[in-house]
Amino acid sequence: xxxxxQSPRYKITETGRQVTLMCxxxxxxxxxxxxxxxxxxxxxxxxxxxxxxxxxxxxxxxxYVVSRSKTENFPLxxxxxxxxxxxxxxxxxxxxxxxxxxxxxxGTQLSVL
Amino acid sequence: xxxxxQSPLSLVVHEGDTVTLNxxxxxxxxxxxxxxxxxxxxxxxxxxxxxxGIEKKSGRLSSIxxxxxxxxxxNITATQTGDSAIYLCAVEASGGGADGLTFGKGTxxxxxx
Numbered sequence: 492x493x494x495x496x497q498s499p500r501y502k503i504t505e506t507g508r509q510v511t512l513m514c515x516x517x518x519x520x521x522x523x524x525x526x527x528x529x530x531x532x533x534x535x536x537x538x539x540x541x542x543x544x545x546x547x548x549x550x551x552x553x554x555y556v557v558s559r560s561k562t563e564n565f566p567l568x569x570x571x572x573x574x575x576x577x578x579x580x581x582x583x584x585x586x587x588x589x590x591x592x593x594x595x596x597x598g599t600q601l602s603v604l
Numbered sequence: 605x606x607x608x609x610q611s612p613l614s615l616v617v618h619e620g621d622t623v624t625l626n627x628x629x630x631x632x633x634x635x636x637x638x639x640x641x642x643x644x645x646x647x648x649x650x651x652x653x654x655x656x657g658i659e660k661k662s663g664r665l666s667s668i669x670x671x672x673x674x675x676x677x678x679n680i681t682a683t684q685t686g687d688s689a690i691y692l693c694a695v696e697a698s699g700g701g702a703d704g705l706t707f708g709k710g711t712x713x714x715x716x717x
Contacts (some may be wrong), residue, residue, distance in 0.1 A: 518705065524704050533709035534647075548703060581646065592638060593705060595646035 494518075497582050497596035505604050510569045514582030514600045523565040524549075524593065525557065527578040534581065540565055541588065567593040572603045606631040610693050610708035623684050625711045627676040627693030629649050635698035637676050638705065639667055642690040650678075650691075665695075688715045 495516040504510050514523065525537040536549030540602040546557050554576060556568045569576055579600050583593040607630040617623055629637065636654045640647035651660040653669035653676060660667050664681045680687055690712050694705035 526704075526707075531709065534705075534707035536693075536704045536706075539704050550706075592649040592652060593647075597645045597646075 493589040495536055495543060495582060495584050495594055495596040497580075500597065503601050503602045503604065504572050506570050506571075506573055508572050510601065512567045512569075512580055512601070513555050513584075514565045514567070514596060516582075516584045516594075517563075518584060518586070518594070520586045520594075521561060521562070522586035522588060523559065525555070525565070525567045525586070526581045526583065527551065527576075528581060528598075529578050537567065537580075569601075572601075574603050575600060577603045606695060606697060606706040608621060608693055608706050608708035610691075610711050612700050612711060614712040616716060617683060619683060621714060621715075623681065623683060625654060625680075625691050625693075625713070626675065627677070627708055628655075629674075629693075629695045629698050630674065631639065631695045631706065632661045633698045634671070634674075634695065636696045637669055638694045638696065639676075640673070640691055640692040642710070643688075649690055673696040674696045683715045685715045685717055687689055688713060 498513045514544045521542050524539045528534050535551050540546045540559045543562050559565050579598050581598045582596040585593050608626050611626045627698045639650040651667045654695045658669040667678045669676045690710040692710045
């Protein structure tokens with residue numbers, strides 16, 4: 492089915508471990524985004540990408556790495572997970588840079604123990 | 605730094621009531637304001653308001669943008685239990701800076717039967 496899918500849905504890991512969250516979209520949207528959602532903070536932009544091999548930092552990029560070798564995939568890696576990275580992570584995509592609504596994946600709930 | 609403030613943060617009403625959710629913003633080079641509804645999973649798009657489209661309506665939901673007051677309201681009439689959700693307000697800026705939307709913390713709306 493067409494859409495935007497994230498995996499895994501739930502992940503428990505330990506501090507210091509590397510974790511990769513996957514995001515895949517089938518619309519061939521140029522723009523992809525990673526947000527984290529925390530109580531008291533709402534949704535905050537981590538990284539975004541305008542096209543394959545083009546990525547840029549958002550509001551809270553520290554501790555995260557992204558890549559986009561193919562248009563449809565936009566993985567987010569926590570290089571050395573910390574407890575403060577416990578959150579719900581949403582991937583989103585958009586066909587155009589501005590004026591287009593975002594389509595969100597179902598989210599990954601990550602717990603760092 | 606762009607800023608979006610929503611109020612109230614939470615609201616409990618009875619089925620059939622009318623509710624008004626508020627969103628105020630500070631953004632350089634405002635382009636659009638968007639409303640999303642978030643139930644258990646991903647946020648889903650409701651409305652986008654711009655300078656050329658300051659009022660939108662869909663069924664029992666309506667939204668107005670006040671560019672002079674830098675704010676927007678989301679009205680829901682004859683509320684139903686299915687309207688229970690977190691309602692997110694986001695703004696988009698034009699020009700330079702990070703792509704993506706700046707979100708408020710959301711209003712958690714609970715409709716009691």
